[in-house]
Amino acid sequence: MVQGRGSAIAAAALLCLLCVHLELAQAATYTVGGTxxxxxxxxxxxxxxxxxxxxxxxxxxxxxxxNVVAVNKAGYNSCTTPKGAKVYRSGKDRIKLTKGQNYFICNVVGHCQSGMKIAVTAA
Structure with a gap:
């Protein structure tokens, strides 16, 4: 039986969807600070x-x-918000990690200094 070009395109599309699904299945979700x-x-x-x-x-x-502020290493180390840093304020923020270092602080006065900051290295 001969398959047409449409069958090959459909098979390629299905393969692409499967690859996307597998990649999404490998991503994890973490609640910062646990419960x-x-x-x-x-x-x-x-x-x-x-x-x-x-x-x-x-x-x-x-x-x-x-709040949550995505900062650079200097902002993390000094507990300061660099110009142009993304500030999240929803109380239910979902942030996707990028490869390498990811730094987050709370920039409410005194909070970062009291340990309200995390540094995450993503492979």
């Missing part, structure tokens, strides 16, 4: 966890008390 959510002394929450690019971090917190 306690995004709060003080979160800095050690990453210990023992292995993150990959494409994994999602979920930041659960009270938006009237906290």
């Amino acid at each position: 306690g959510g995004w709060t003080f002394n979160s800095v050690s929450w990453t210990k023992g966890k292995r993150f990959k690019a494409g994994d999602t971090l979920v930041f659960d917190y009270n938006p009237s008390l906290h």
